[in-house]
Amino acid sequence: MLQVTTSAATTLADARTQVGLPDHFGIRIFRGVTDGRSAFEFDFVEEPEDGDEVGEIQDTRYYVAPEVARPLANAVLDAEETTQGPQLTLKKQE
Numbered sequence: 001m002l003q004v005t006t007s008a009a010t011t012l013a014d015a016r017t018q019v020g021l022p023d024h025f026g027i028r029i030f031r032g033v034t035d036g037r038s039a040f041e042f043d044f045v046e047e048p049e050d051g052d053e054v055g056e057i058q059d060t061r062y063y064v065a066p067e068v069a070r071p072l073a074n075a076v077l078d079a080e081e082t083t084q085g086p087q088l089t090l091k092k093q094e
Contacts, residue, residue: 001053002029002064002072003093009060011079011086016044016060026061028052029077031068040068040090 004012012027025044032041048054048063055062064072074093079086 001055001069002062003076004055004057004060004062005076005078006058007079007086008077008088009058011088012062013058013060014086019044023059024061026054026056026063028063028065029068029072030065040072042088 013023016023016025016027021044025046026048028043028045028048030041030043032039034041045063048061049065051066052063053066053069055064062077072090076091076093078089078091080089081087
């Protein structure tokens, strides 16, 4: 299952607070389309959808949609500092 680092959890919790959502909202990762190409998308939601894998770290819930669970099974969602602030990244689990 996708792993989420404490740094990513903090970044997500900060983003959730900035947009004014309650703490019980989680981040859902699902397949989307960007510029006509398949991509992973993220959205804050109140509840997981049927079939979502559910995880939690530091009171931050995350939901992985079934269609992306397998491709992300060996991935880690992390946050790295950039000049524009923290940037979420997906990496392969070590």
